[in-house]
Amino acid sequence: MIKNNRRILLTSLVGALAAGHGMVAAADEAKYVDETHKAIAENRETGKNWPAHGFDYQEQRFSPLDEITTKNVKDLKLEWSYNLGSSRGVESTPIVIDGVMYVTAPWSIVHAVDARTGEKLWTYDPEVPRSYGEKGCCDVGNRGVAVSNGLVYFGAFDGRLIALDAKTGERVWETDTIENRDKPYTITGAPRVFKDKVIIGNGGAEYGVRGYITAYDADTGEEAWRWYTVPGNPDEPFENDAMKMAAETWDPSGKYWEAGGGGTVWDSMVFDPELDLMYIGTGNGSPWSHLHRSPGGGDNLFLASIVALDPDTGEYVWHYQETPGDNWDYTSTQDIILADLPINDETRKVLLHAPKNGFFYVVDRETGEFISAENFVDVNWATGYDESGRPMVTAEARSEDEAFDAIPGPYGAHNWHSMSFSPDTQLAYIPAQNIPASMQKMPEWDYNEEEPGVFMSGTGWNTGMFLNPTEPGSKPFGRLVAWDPVEQQEAWRYEHISPWNGGTLTTAGNLVFQGTADARLMAFNASNGDKLWDTMVGTGIVAAPVTYEVDGRQFVSIAAGWGGVYGLVQRGSDRTIPGTVYTYSLDGKAEPPEYSQHQQTNLVSGVDYNPELAEEGLGLYIANCVACHGVPGVDRGGAIPNLGYSNAKVISDLESFVLNGVLANRGMPDFSERLSEEDVDKIRAFIMGTADTIRASQ
The missing domain is CATH 2.140.10.10 (Quinoprotein alcohol dehydrogenase-like superfamily)
Structure with a gap:
């Protein structure tokens, strides 16, 4: 480990110079300041560096x-x-x-x-x-x-x-x-x-x-x-x-x-x-x-x-x-x-x-x-x-x-x-x-x-x-x-x-x-x-x-x-x-x-699903998916894709992504211990049903 020898002692001269006011105790005037503190204080005047998160201790940016x-x-x-x-x-x-x-x-x-x-x-x-x-x-x-x-x-x-x-x-x-x-x-x-x-x-x-x-x-x-x-x-x-x-x-x-x-x-x-x-x-x-x-x-x-x-x-x-x-x-x-x-x-x-x-x-x-x-x-x-x-x-x-x-x-x-x-x-x-x-x-x-x-x-x-x-x-x-x-x-x-x-x-x-x-x-x-x-x-x-x-x-x-x-x-x-x-x-x-x-393609289509499962799929989607993927076909998709605009192959094979960890290396959670294949069917029905409803309204 690096030894803790990086402190410098800055002693104020105010007390010694102000003779008319007497000598101030060194313990009161001495300020122990590490090199980072000194550098940040000096840089506040020059601005050459950006040494701290908010530029200085005041974080005024x-x-x-x-x-x-x-x-x-x-x-x-x-x-x-x-x-x-x-x-x-x-x-x-x-x-x-x-x-x-x-x-x-x-x-x-x-x-x-x-x-x-x-x-x-x-x-x-x-x-x-x-x-x-x-x-x-x-x-x-x-x-x-x-x-x-x-x-x-x-x-x-x-x-x-x-x-x-x-x-x-x-x-x-x-x-x-x-x-x-x-x-x-x-x-x-x-x-x-x-x-x-x-x-x-x-x-x-x-x-x-x-x-x-x-x-x-x-x-x-x-x-x-x-x-x-x-x-x-x-x-x-x-x-x-x-x-x-x-x-x-x-x-x-x-x-x-x-x-x-x-x-x-x-x-x-x-x-x-x-x-x-x-x-x-x-x-x-x-x-x-x-x-x-x-x-x-x-x-x-x-x-x-x-x-x-x-x-x-x-x-x-x-x-x-x-x-x-x-x-x-x-x-x-x-x-x-x-x-x-x-x-x-x-x-x-x-x-x-x-x-x-x-x-x-x-x-x-x-x-x-x-x-x-x-x-x-x-x-x-x-x-x-x-x-x-x-x-x-x-x-x-x-x-x-x-x-x-x-x-x-x-x-x-x-x-x-x-x-x-x-x-x-x-x-x-x-x-x-x-x-x-x-x-x-x-x-x-x-x-x-x-x-x-x-x-x-x-x-x-x-x-x-x-x-x-x-x-x-x-x-x-x-x-x-x-x-x-x-x-x-x-x-x-x-x-x-x-x-x-x-x-x-x-x-x-x-x-x-x-x-x-x-x-x-x-x-x-x-x-x-x-x-x-x-x-x-x-x-x-x-x-x-x-x-x-x-x-x-x-x-x-x-x-x-x-x-x-x-x-x-x-x-x-x-x-x-x-x-x-x-x-x-x-x-x-x-x-x-x-x-x-950014390709916001056409609404997903061509995937078989049971419309009667869509309502239950809505509840499961809100409980597990909506914060990352948004509302299918309504939100635009940001850093994570909106599933309403997914490739049909993705929605057809939704189990692989939700239960089998196909995208685990990108941070997609493994839901295999929380959701069943029947649950995934319901989520798929909600995604497809929503896409079909939006398509019909358009």
């Missing part, structure tokens, strides 16, 4: 580079492209340090690339078993790596945390982050390195897990601390006072611990070196239905919350819960941004947050005090927030009997697609959206019970909800929203053609960059939203761009590849290409890679 400006951005051309060799969603924010780019592809494969030329330096495949893919709700993407002190850290989809040698790609250490292998935990998020620890959370709330976040020694991989986000069984000792406090907000009659409770930390983590605090965003409840997991009500801490922790010990410091008693999959795991803003004639240290529930929050990051919240899209689950920071929830949103057309729906008004903040314009740039969905509490629900007609219950989902029992009335949209966090109002917006657009980047050139679902990379004037440049790429974009400088030249890079939970079944572009990194400069001369046209 703002670069001080200004070679590319509003005046010349129209001249951007392709410098190079790099084939990631993947067919699923590419969610990675590349890390660029000293001319080397580290970027991840689906199935947690890491690529090191020459940032000048796009030449491959090395790759590392953690060899995640493809059968593990069904344990993830939302594709097999990975949002990136952390790089510190010569090591590259990443989380494998199957729950391992791995450290690689940054120069060679050889594995240095590996540790299993999953405490209970009987539970379907996953990792899709990027780890962070705060001080001498590498920190990672996990996913799996839909499947019934208990959320936690863990810190490991950055040199050895040894666990340093673990903090749970929700309480465990109250008949057993609580891990700490925070869990004891949280348990008072849950009703034990619901035996919430059997379904884990949820609260997974699957994305956002941020660090304030000055305050020596880290902040995390926590996820939704397991199950989604509030009254199934906690029949007596209660806020259910620490679901859907921002929590401040001590990065050295993992001890709880404060929290602010954005969605008490979450009932709509309103995670608070979306990226958190730190900023210093003028609030009521006083500069406040705040954090900015735009989670799934549609409200933009400004919270004091020293104390957790609520400052303000306003909706950045239309919402109908709450009418606003009171002075204490609690939402005023509508009665319809809590209905136990009626379907509720949730706005926003479970996909969120803002999902994991990164927002950014410009200290120059004082605006935040949000990939906002609405994907319609109606929800209704199931009258009865039991943990891990498979039930035909209950969304993905055959694959382990535990929502306690019927999804879309009635057709939702809201309309889908995707837009880029520039938001003023001081005035709490929209400054400008740009309407996209589809939801599920990529994250944003803002620069000192007064630019905002964003990739789109319809396969474009775009640049806008950060002040007024004027579109200044766009270029077509070979696939829809869901990740966020980065910018960096090599040899005095500014580059803009985006890792493109359509997918994610919405992108599995829908698409905004008919272009198809393997996951690809595109890099642009003002004098680029590269030719773009060739792409294919």
Whole structure:
């Protein structure tokens, strides 16, 4: 193992020089900062590298580079492209340090690339078993790596945390982050390195897990601390006072611990070196239905919350819960941004947050005090927030009997697609959206019970909800929203053609960059939203761009590849290409890679089936297939084909794909122990019957 000798001691001279104020104790003034901290702080001024997930510890995704400006951005051309060799969603924010780019592809494969030329330096495949893919709700993407002190850290989809040698790609250490292998935990998020620890959370709330976040020694991989986000069984000792406090907000009659409770930390983590605090965003409840997991009500801490922790010990410091008693999959795991803003004639240290529930929050990051919240899209689950920071929830949103057309729906008004903040314009740039969905509490629900007609219950989902029992009335949209966090109002917006657009980047050139679902990379004037440049790429974009400088030249890079939970079944572009990194400069001369046209062929026909089995097939399809394949012939098919447009040979031989593992190497689950040949006949009847019905209506 590498010895832990990478710390340097930076001693402040303020006390010694200010003789009139006396000598300050060295222990008070000395700041132990590792090399990564120093490098990130220095790079915040130069912008030459993109050394951390959100560019800096504040995760503002703002670069001080200004070679590319509003005046010349129209001249951007392709410098190079790099084939990631993947067919699923590419969610990675590349890390660029000293001319080397580290970027991840689906199935947690890491690529090191020459940032000048796009030449491959090395790759590392953690060899995640493809059968593990069904344990993830939302594709097999990975949002990136952390790089510190010569090591590259990443989380494998199957729950391992791995450290690689940054120069060679050889594995240095590996540790299993999953405490209970009987539970379907996953990792899709990027780890962070705060001080001498590498920190990672996990996913799996839909499947019934208990959320936690863990810190490991950055040199050895040894666990340093673990903090749970929700309480465990109250008949057993609580891990700490925070869990004891949280348990008072849950009703034990619901035996919430059997379904884990949820609260997974699957994305956002941020660090304030000055305050020596880290902040995390926590996820939704397991199950989604509030009254199934906690029949007596209660806020259910620490679901859907921002929590401040001590990065050295993992001890709880404060929290602010954005969605008490979450009932709509309103995670608070979306990226958190730190900023210093003028609030009521006083500069406040705040954090900015735009989670799934549609409200933009400004919270004091020293104390957790609520400052303000306003909706950045239309919402109908709450009418606003009171002075204490609690939402005023509508009665319809809590209905136990009626379907509720949730706005926003479970996909969120803002999902994991990164927002950014410009200290120059004082605006935040949000990939906002609405994907319609109606929800209704199931009258009865039991943990891990498979039930035909209950969304993905055959694959382990535990929502306690019927999804879309009635057709939702809201309309889908995707837009880029520039938001003023001081005035709490929209400054400008740009309407996209589809939801599920990529994250944003803002620069000192007064630019905002964003990739789109319809396969474009775009640049806008950060002040007024004027579109200044766009270029077509070979696939829809869901990740966020980065910018960096090599040899005095500014580059803009985006890792493109359509997918994610919405992108599995829908698409905004008919272009198809393997996951690809595109890099642009003002004098680029590269030719773009060739792409294919997505072939949405004719509706499947010519397959014998028994129409009387179609109704039972519908229930089985909803319980086992719909999240990945969509509604046959209705949805367009995204990263995974829509079966209504399949080749007739595929539907005729459906048993081979469902029961015999023909596509197991691509992540197709083996249902041989869950479905029978008779069940497959019913599913086939539903697919063909739906195709015939649509064909007749056309």
